[in-house]
Amino acid sequence: MMDIVEIIIGFIAxxxxxxxxxxxxxxxxxxxxxxxxxxxxALIALYVDSPMGGIVAITYFICSTISSNAIAYTIEQTKHIE
Structure with missing residues (x-):
């Protein structure tokens, strides 16, 4: 089951x-x-089967969320430029 999930996430990536x-x-x-x-x-969380892997995945997820906010702000700013 996990292999299918990893393949789907990899395909999306x-x-x-x-x-x-x-x-x-x-x-x-x-x-x-x-x-x-x-x-x-998601792939980090699925591949690394240790507590440290979970910490790395959580950290990466938090940083991704922060970057998503930056992306949303940038999109709003590009609307004014274009």
Whole structure:
């Protein structure tokens, strides 16, 4: 069961990576980057089977959340520029 979950999350991460490079809109690139960072956080939590792995995943998740807020702010600012 975990293998299927890891494969699905990995596929989503690869899809977001491709979309980051193919997308022209800066705002959408930032959204895909945000999704990619959440995928990485999930993969860290699934692959590392130790308490330290959990701590690393939680730390990465918190940093991803902070970066998501920065991305949302940047998207709002780019609306004024474009």
């Amino acid at each position: 690869l899809l977001m990576t491709a979309r980051i490079f193919l997308e022209r809109s800066r705002a959408r690139k930032l959204l895909y980057l945000c999704c990619l960072s959440f995928c990485i956080s």
